[in-house]
Amino acid sequence: MKTERIFDTDAFTDTLEVSVIECRKSQREGYENLYEVITDSTIFAPEGGGQKCDEGFFDDEKVKDVREFDNEIIHFLEKEFALNTKTIQKIDSSLRFRRMQNHNAEHLICGIINKKFGYDNVGFHLSENYDENNNLHIEAIMDVDGPVSAEDLKEIEMTANLAIAENVPIYAILPTAEEAKDIPYRSKLDISENLRLVIIDGYDVCACCAPCLESSAQIQLVKIVDFMPHRGGMRLTLKAGIDAIEDYIKLHDDNKGVMKLLSCERGNCTDAVKRINEKLTEAHEDKIALKKQLTVMLEKELKEKIQNAGNKFIVFHAEGTDEVQARILVNDNIGSADKAIIVLFDKTDDGFRFVAGKNGNLTDVSLKDIAAKMREGLNARGGGSEQMIQGSIPGEESEIKAFFEGLN
Numbered sequence: 001m002k003t004e005r006i007f008d009t010d011a012f013t014d015t016l017e018v019s020v021i022e023c024r025k026s027q028r029e030g031y032e033n034l035y036e037v038i039t040d041s042t043i044f045a046p047e048g049g050g051q052k053c054d055e056g057f058f059d060d061e062k063v064k065d066v067r068e069f070d071n072e073i074i075h076f077l078e079k080e081f082a083l084n085t086k087t088i089q090k091i092d093s094s095l096r097f098r099r100m101q102n103h104n105a106e107h108l109i110c111g112i113i114n115k116k117f118g119y120d121n122v123g124f125h126l127s128e129n130y131d132e133n134n135n136l137h138i139e140a141i142m143d144v145d146g147p148v149s150a151e152d153l154k155e156i157e158m159t160a161n162l163a164i165a166e167n168v169p170i171y172a173i174l175p176t177a178e179e180a181k182d183i184p185y186r187s188k189l190d191i192s193e194n195l196r197l198v199i200i201d202g203y204d205v206c207a208c209c210a211p212c213l214e215s216s217a218q219i220q221l222v223k224i225v226d227f228m229p230h231r232g233g234m235r236l237t238l239k240a241g242i243d244a245i246e247d248y249i250k251l252h253d254d255n256k257g258v259m260k261l262l263s264c265e266r267g268n269c270t271d272a273v274k275r276i277n278e279k280l281t282e283a284h285e286d287k288i289a290l291k292k293q294l295t296v297m298l299e300k301e302l303k304e305k306i307q308n309a310g311n312k313f314i315v316f317h318a319e320g321t322d323e324v325q326a327r328i329l330v331n332d333n334i335g336s337a338d339k340a341i342i343v344l345f346d347k348t349d350d351g352f353r354f355v356a357g358k359n360g361n362l363t364d365v366s367l368k369d370i371a372a373k374m375r376e377g378l379n380a381r382g383g384g385s386e387q388m389i390q391g392s393i394p395g396e397e398s399e400i401k402a403f404f405e406g407l408n
């Protein structure tokens, strides 16, 4: 006896008493420890056609998976059911409804594209993701086998939303192979046996195995949220129904925040961001020019200090510089001087960062040893080679200067 597929023609019965006509321990890989339960009829649509199976229960027993193998709908459960047991099936009807909204929106968009361009649907799946708050987000991802411009997609999307407002019937039929000969329909496969067609009156006829809505108005809204060229055709991502509305609310809130930050009017955020980007680029260019000027000034100051200094150690606070500039100051000046140069930079409440260097002529100074003394005497952190050390020093500039005076 074959299971009667209630969901084929009735997607809104979400509770049904059924009889178990077979129950066996599963031998299938991945389903060990589960029972395969076959019932006289079922409201559970199995996984297939790019969509997951329905979720729900047999009485209080959670259904782990629903698959169709060799025309048999198999419910996988942990519990063994005796033959002829009556059990109440219950599915998650809100999940099914959202899936139908997205799935039927995809049919509608594909039907309109097919009518306008003759392209076929060559790929489809419902993507289901949970966010960090464990909220489900569904979107439909579909491929068509020809190019569609952004302008045309806008028009197609509007046509689909007008079809939703038109409230045309959606229904499924199960024609015989003979009857199907006279019905033009879209299909990814050459199906002649067990053909099921989902019809959106006036817009689409498509071979499909998933439950469908009763009217286009139940789709509520469809929005193509992304599109890109894909294998000579297009890949479209769309959100429909509750998922589209939730997305709109989220985008609206986000946009409100941006409008406030940019003090701009609704719909003008892009221009406002462009203006800010231009200002940022200008400010960045100014900063680079000022940094260059600062380095030139500091180089001059350091050179004078080196020329006038009698000491071996020169401590130089290069205010406003970063590590790159501090290194340039050290490297550019150790060549000519038989001195060790300690450049302090990046002053904070906790002290300074430093880079220190010397050239090979200063044979009686090892910066490795100096680093050890700095760690001991100044509580400094860091180290390096004989010629170059770097790290951080807590404390005031005057203390650091006094420390190096003592080393001279």
Ligand SMILES: [Zn+2]
Residues within 6 Å of the ligand: 049, 103, 107, 206, 207, 208, 209, 210
């Ligand atoms: Zn379908």
